[in-house]
Amino acid sequence: MKTIKHLFMFFALSGLLFTSCSKDENSVKDPDPEMATLSFGAILEDFDTNRAASKQSLDELPECQDADPFYVMIILSQGGTNVVGSEEAPFRINLATDQLFTVEVPELELIPGTYSLDYFGVYSEAGDLIWLAPSGGILASYFDNPLPLEIDLRAGVKKYFDVPVVCFDNRFVNEYGYLFFDVNTNEAIKFCIFGNYCDDTGRHYPAAFSVDVWSYSNGAQGAVLYSDITNVVELNDAGDYSGTSVCFALPDTSGLDEYYFEITLLNSDAYGNVTEEIIRSGVINDDDVRDLFDGDDNTEYYHFREGNCGNDDSPNLFTEGGGGPGECDPNNSNDDCDNDGVNNGLDECPSTPPNVAVNAVGCDDVTLPGQDVVVFNDINIFDEEAMKDPDNVLLVQNLLNFSTLGSRNDGDVVLMDRGRGANCNTIVGNGECSDIGWSTMRSTIEGEGFILMDIFSTSGSLTEIPEDVKIVFLVMPTVAYTVSEINTLKAFAAQGGRIVFIGEHQSYYTGIEVENQFLVDMGAVLTNTGGSIDCSYNIIPSSSNREHPIMEGIEELTIACASVIELGPNDAALFYDISNTYVLAGVARIDTTPINQLSPVNNTKRTNVVSDVMSNPSSASGK
Numbered sequence: 001m002k003t004i005k006h007l008f009m010f011f012a013l014s015g016l017l018f019t020s021c022s023k024d025e026n027s028v029k030d031p032d033p034e035m036a037t038l039s040f041g042a043i044l045e046d047f048d049t050n051r052a053a054s055k056q057s058l059d060e061l062p063e064c065q066d067a068d069p070f071y072v073m074i075i076l077s078q079g080g081t082n083v084v085g086s087e088e089a090p091f092r093i094n095l096a097t098d099q100l101f102t103v104e105v106p107e108l109e110l111i112p113g114t115y116s117l118d119y120f121g122v123y124s125e126a127g128d129l130i131w132l133a134p135s136g137g138i139l140a141s142y143f144d145n146p147l148p149l150e151i152d153l154r155a156g157v158k159k160y161f162d163v164p165v166v167c168f169d170n171r172f173v174n175e176y177g178y179l180f181f182d183v184n185t186n187e188a189i190k191f192c193i194f195g196n197y198c199d200d201t202g203r204h205y206p207a208a209f210s211v212d213v214w215s216y217s218n219g220a221q222g223a224v225l226y227s228d229i230t231n232v233v234e235l236n237d238a239g240d241y242s243g244t245s246v247c248f249a250l251p252d253t254s255g256l257d258e259y260y261f262e263i264t265l266l267n268s269d270a271y272g273n274v275t276e277e278i279i280r281s282g283v284i285n286d287d288d289v290r291d292l293f294d295g296d297d298n299t300e301y302y303h304f305r306e307g308n309c310g311n312d313d314s315p316n317l318f319t320e321g322g323g324g325p326g327e328c329d330p331n332n333s334n335d336d337c338d339n340d341g342v343n344n345g346l347d348e349c350p351s352t353p354p355n356v357a358v359n360a361v362g363c364d365d366v367t368l369p370g371q372d373v374v375v376f377n378d379i380n381i382f383d384e385e386a387m388k389d390p391d392n393v394l395l396v397q398n399l400l401n402f403s404t405l406g407s408r409n410d411g412d413v414v415l416m417d418r419g420r421g422a423n424c425n426t427i428v429g430n431g432e433c434s435d436i437g438w439s440t441m442r443s444t445i446e447g448e449g450f451i452l453m454d455i456f457s458t459s460g461s462l463t464e465i466p467e468d469v470k471i472v473f474l475v476m477p478t479v480a481y482t483v484s485e486i487n488t489l490k491a492f493a494a495q496g497g498r499i500v501f502i503g504e505h506q507s508y509y510t511g512i513e514v515e516n517q518f519l520v521d522m523g524a525v526l527t528n529t530g531g532s533i534d535c536s537y538n539i540i541p542s543s544s545n546r547e548h549p550i551m552e553g554i555e556e557l558t559i560a561c562a563s564v565i566e567l568g569p570n571d572a573a574l575f576y577d578i579s580n581t582y583v584l585a586g587v588a589r590i591d592t593t594p595i596n597q598l599s600p601v602n603n604t605k606r607t608n609v610v611s612d613v614m615s616n617p618s619s620a621s622g623k
Contacts, residue, residue, distance in 0.1 A: 136177025206243025523591025525568020
């Protein structure tokens with residue numbers, strides 16, 4: 001990817017801002033000598049240089065848009081109170097014609113004093129956000145002076161204030177530190193924290209503290225939402241120490257949202273030096289936040305009390321101390337140290353990896369959906385001839401109707417991908433998996449209340465799966481998946497989505513190497529060994545079926561010419577061939593950890609695989 005350094009020149013505007021004047025400025029009356037006039041300039045930072053100095057980094061940099069800057073939106077506050085603009089409605093100021101500084105507006109003729117710039121975004125004429133001054137997240141760590149920025153205004157001064165910005169890329173929305181108004185299309189809910197510190201005598205002081213916040217899902221800590229957000233403790237006019245709260249806009253999507261918090265106690269002039277350490281940590285969800293709402297607009301604070309205060313937090317949301325989410329006492333039978341939903345007292349596998357579905361005793365159970373790939377090496381199971389069999393219809397229904405861990409459980413969309421050179425669709429092949437060829441299968445999906453979304457992906461295009469998708473069908477791809485596509489599918493599976501890979505026998509499907517590459521990159525052990533078994537249409541007897549929710553209620557299946565798979569130690573068979581010798585369909589346990597490069601594949605297992613004699617090798621059924 002091109003970096004910002006290559007996409008934009010560095011805008012050194014300091015001299016220009018103090019010496020240039022636009023037509024817009026000439027129309028503004030002379031400023032009141034008792035007031036201060038404020039204008040802003042935008043400077044696009046060199047991200048390569050700043051990234052090298054940062055302790056954190058992104059694998060990719062935000063991409064810049066081609067649109068020209070036209071106006072800015074700001075929020076300016078003083079003493080914690082908004083003066084110009086607000087979170088609900090930032091204030092717009094046009095840029096001077098063909099310049100990167102704002103025109104003068106009466107709203108920015110201000111009483112002298114110290115102000116805080118809390119939001120600064122640069123927009124195109126069409127209203128798209130193109131540059132943004134970060135306020136938190138990883139992107140803020142690349143800046144020497146991220147927002148909020150302090151602005152000192154003196155009487156009679158016409159002050160131009162330069163603001164460092166970076167290109168806005170919606171893929172990294174949480175890394176800019178904003179989760180409200182134009183930056184994020186998701187709704188946000190407000191959560192505020194206030195604290196007291198009590199010394200050994202029990203005297204209360206306003207606590208000085210910092211807060212870090214992460215997203216949290218399926219028992220795992222996710223992206224940084226806020227980093228090192230601190231409150232202020234200072235003497236007021238009466239000579240007493242007072243402290244401010246800190247508030248966060250947390251993403252609120254349609255499902256259950258979870259957030260992991262760490263609160264660190266800091267030294268303060270109010271009470272002196274303390275051990276600066278994490279004093280509260282834990283996971284809360286959007287229901288916990290809503291419980292603090294007082295009507296539609298107001299929210300009560302979460303109030304912690306640290307030290308010898310004699311009373312508890314209100315409400316009691318977090319545990320004392322740090323150590324990361326899920327840390328607990330393994331000897332406490334009521335705790336769940338591996339976060340698998342099974343308490344220690346019942347857990348026979350106490351070290352189950354995160355996000356792995358488990359059975360009633362806490363052990364990895366591949367029969368539970370999620371973190372897996374369902375593999376069929378026969379497209380004819382779903383064609384018009386086979387779907388005359390009620391058991392084949394039931395197979396489709398079982399694939400669709402399942403409960404899973406994670407956000408994909410509520411999805412109602414089936415994504416059907418027949419691109420990447422699949423020779424069974426009407427675009428490039430003989431139409432055996434076309435809309436007509438799979439007509440009954442498709443109507444069965446819609447009859448179960450799902451929406452069909454057809455795509456024909458190409459190399460590198462499958463990098464986003466809409467939030468309402470629950471199942472993805474990958475049909476006979478012959479073009480390998482990229483690292484980004486693999487990681488997209490891993491993330492989908494980690495959210496509980498079901499991936500169904502449909503291959504074919506070796507004489508018909510030229511992409512078996514692509515299938516095996518896909519499986520190994522997904523972290524599976526299961527392999528398509530090739531071959532062609534039970535060619536022409538055949539009935540698989542019930543004795544060839546294996547117990548699995550996908551096979552529930554199925555007695556006999558109709559198939560036609562399938563390839564043989566070899567299972568890994570944590571995989572499950574769905575059914576064998578007529579002779580009950582070869583596995584023809586299974587479920588592969590995968591690893592949802594993202595990868596940085598594709599893995600080597602050993603395809604030598606494809607040799608000496610039994611094959612039936614078929615009358616038409618170019619047909620999926622061999623018939």
